[in-house]
Amino acid sequence: MKIALDLMGGDNAPKELLAGAIKWLNEYDTGQIILVGQQEVMAAELSGCSYDSQRLALVNASQVIEMDESPATALRKKKDASIVVATKLVKEGRADAVVSCGSTGAQMAAALFILGRMEGIERPPIVVAIPSRGSQPTLLIDAGANVDCRPLQLVQFARLGRAYARGVLNIENPRVALLNNGEEEGKGNNLTTQTYEILRQQKNINFIGNLEGRDLFNDRGDIIVCDGFTGNVLLKAMEGMAMFLAAGIKQELGTIPSAFARLDYTQIGGAPLLGINGISIVCHGSSRREAVCAGLAIAAECINNNIIAQQLQELAELS
Amino acid sequence: MKIALDLMGGDNAPKELLAGAIKWLNEYDTGQIILVGQQEVMAAELSGCSYDSQRLALVNASQVIEMDESPATALRKKKDASIVVATKLVKEGRADAVVSCGSTGAQMAAALFILGRMEGIERPPIVVAIPSRGSQPTLLIDAGANVDCRPLQLVQFARLGRAYARGVLNIENPRVALLNNGEEEGKGNNLTTQTYEILRQQKNINFIGNLEGRDLFNDRGDIIVCDGFTGNVLLKAMEGMAMFLAAGIKQELGTIPSAFARLDYTQIGGAPLLGINGISIVCHGSSRREAVCAGLAIAAECINNNIIAQQLQELAELS
Numbered sequence: 335m336k337i338a339l340d341l342m343g344g345d346n347a348p349k350e351l352l353a354g355a356i357k358w359l360n361e362y363d364t365g366q367i368i369l370v371g372q373q374e375v376m377a378a379e380l381s382g383c384s385y386d387s388q389r390l391a392l393v394n395a396s397q398v399i400e401m402d403e404s405p406a407t408a409l410r411k412k413k414d415a416s417i418v419v420a421t422k423l424v425k426e427g428r429a430d431a432v433v434s435c436g437s438t439g440a441q442m443a444a445a446l447f448i449l450g451r452m453e454g455i456e457r458p459p460i461v462v463a464i465p466s467r468g469s470q471p472t473l474l475i476d477a478g479a480n481v482d483c484r485p486l487q488l489v490q491f492a493r494l495g496r497a498y499a500r501g502v503l504n505i506e507n508p509r510v511a512l513l514n515n516g517e518e519e520g521k522g523n524n525l526t527t528q529t530y531e532i533l534r535q536q537k538n539i540n541f542i543g544n545l546e547g548r549d550l551f552n553d554r555g556d557i558i559v560c561d562g563f564t565g566n567v568l569l570k571a572m573e574g575m576a577m578f579l580a581a582g583i584k585q586e587l588g589t590i591p592s593a594f595a596r597l598d599y600t601q602i603g604g605a606p607l608l609g610i611n612g613i614s615i616v617c618h619g620s621s622r623r624e625a626v627c628a629g630l631a632i633a634a635e636c637i638n639n640n641i642i643a644q645q646l647q648e649l650a651e652l653s
Numbered sequence: 654m655k656i657a658l659d660l661m662g663g664d665n666a667p668k669e670l671l672a673g674a675i676k677w678l679n680e681y682d683t684g685q686i687i688l689v690g691q692q693e694v695m696a697a698e699l700s701g702c703s704y705d706s707q708r709l710a711l712v713n714a715s716q717v718i719e720m721d722e723s724p725a726t727a728l729r730k731k732k733d734a735s736i737v738v739a740t741k742l743v744k745e746g747r748a749d750a751v752v753s754c755g756s757t758g759a760q761m762a763a764a765l766f767i768l769g770r771m772e773g774i775e776r777p778p779i780v781v782a783i784p785s786r787g788s789q790p791t792l793l794i795d796a797g798a799n800v801d802c803r804p805l806q807l808v809q810f811a812r813l814g815r816a817y818a819r820g821v822l823n824i825e826n827p828r829v830a831l832l833n834n835g836e837e838e839g840k841g842n843n844l845t846t847q848t849y850e851i852l853r854q855q856k857n858i859n860f861i862g863n864l865e866g867r868d869l870f871n872d873r874g875d876i877i878v879c880d881g882f883t884g885n886v887l888l889k890a891m892e893g894m895a896m897f898l899a900a901g902i903k904q905e906l907g908t909i910p911s912a913f914a915r916l917d918y919t920q921i922g923g924a925p926l927l928g929i930n931g932i933s934i935v936c937h938g939s940s941r942r943e944a945v946c947a948g949l950a951i952a953a954e955c956i957n958n959n960i961i962a963q964q965l966q967e968l969a970e971l972s
Binding site: 466481518522576582587592593 | 869
């Protein structure tokens with residue numbers, strides 16, 4: 335098992351990314367990491383680090399795509415960008431997955447152009463695991479990749495989420511719900527009311543109807559489907575609220591309770607991009623070593639459970 | 654000043670609503686409350702309570718609209734429902750505002766059919782104040798009334814939000830932003846990219862561009878505009894997250910830090926319905942006495958600052 339790590343993307347690159355890679359090597363017995371980035375930067379960072387050199391390889395990439403660049407333009411101009419080189423390693427079979435904390439748009443564009451979409455999938459969604467009261471997280475899909483969606487796309491998201499829930503999280507018959515502004519049938523905007531009808535007619539899917547925003551945390555559904563605009567705004571609002579609350583509590587108590595760690599996006603995370611012919615794991619731009627290590631662990635889970643085959647099988651069920 | 658309070662709607666009716674009314678009477682020196690509900694229920698609840706009877710009147714309404722009823726059907730069938738009777742008091746000039754913790758849909762429908770829309774307004778939005786790092790809250794508009802919106806509606810929301818920010822919160826030149834999936838110009842879905850263009854061309858409005866979900870708490874904008882589907886999902890997700898975090902922290906520390914009180918929707922709140930010819934304040938269905946009292950206080954602020962005239966003046970600026 336080989337995982338390519340884009341060492342140049344994200345707020346804390348390359349230091350925390352490298353630390354995350356070494357943490358992963360120390361915690362897991364098998365698997366190799368291929369660091370992709372500027373050779374001299376990587377060499378300098380690695381000097382003095384203690385790691386199993388048999389399990390760490392370096393691949394040079396001379397360029398970096400910055401967060402504020404247009405993904406399509408950057409991809410065209412920067413052929414030797416770290417995310418491009420890393421994604422190509424997957425395409426060529428030299429790596430089994432790519433992990434990045436860099437520009438999500440650039441990572442998506444690289445996945446689309448280099449790895450390609452699965453048949454019938456227009457644009458790949460991102461699935462994010464949200465901590466819940468249950469033993470398993472709630473999967474929110476699409477978490478931000480597709481801002482305008484048609485009903486059939488949301489149905490595809492449900493199928494892809496199901497593949498991930500079953501294949502990687504081992505949830506046998508995941509409860510699939512539609513994120514909506516009320517639970518009752520008939521509630522919703524044009525998109526969700528139409529999606530409801532199609533989801534209800536799908537075979538081999540445990541569609542439980544509408545759920546509301548608050549149910550993300552309530553363990554009432556395993557997979558909650560929404561358009562990527564709503565998913566993006568939602569996740570960022572929750573992030574902002576967690577920071578706001580943490581600041582208030584720190585002022586009050588002098589410390590931040592560890593309950594916040596479950597919501598700290600610098601420490602948790604790693605969100606698979608689904609519906610593409612290869613494994614690409616999106617990490618938060620502010621990821622620290624714990625989040626990078628978690629992202630690598632998710633990549634390993636996806637590889638070990640053959641998430642690609644799981645998705646193809648699930649998409650064949652679309653009706 | 655007279656405020657009609659629908660005493661029969663909400664999870665904690667009538668007890669907490671009555672307690673909220675009495676709390677308001679004790680805290681504010683002027684103004685009268687008209688309790689609207691079933692006469693015998695109100696009389697029984699009032700016996701033994703200590704209050705200034707000069708400032709509390711009762712109006713009988715024999716029916717109640719339940720949370721799960723279709724608003725339009727309920728309004729047609731239940732002519733003597735408390736929210737209908739209370740809204741009619743405003744229409745007839747016997748009250749200056751109505752406050753309810755009952756079905757938001759029924760309250761909106763009553764406002765639309767009995768009070769009517771302001772000219773040019775299709776459907777009234779709800780404005781919600783979100784606590785922020787700043788000295789003033791961030792106003793989110795529409796918080797859930799209109800699930801499918803056209804760009805011009807979002808521009809109207811911006812205007813109505815501006816009237817509320819200026820007229821009631823005394824923010825001289827409020828920063829108006831569009832809720833989006835990224836800050837850069839050009840980001841967004843069909844709705845937000847089109848709205849951006851219209852907002853940019855509006856005169857006499859301090860449009861600062863796009864803001865993201867996390868900025869709700871960051872005091873970067875005073876008014877954040879979105880469609881009601883996004884607003885509804887967002888608010889409920891934040892509510893769910895606050896409860897999830899509070900439960901985790903209570904387990905950890907044995908107590909819930911008071912920082913949570915700023916986000917406790919049973920204690921805060923009162924969200925004006927804008928764009929209608931009358932003042933109607935929506936309170937959360939789970940409101941307790943503190944939230945009811947806060948809702949009454951917001952009604953009083955809207956009356957004292959003549960929010961209706963402020964809105965009409967602002968709508969005249971639409972270009």
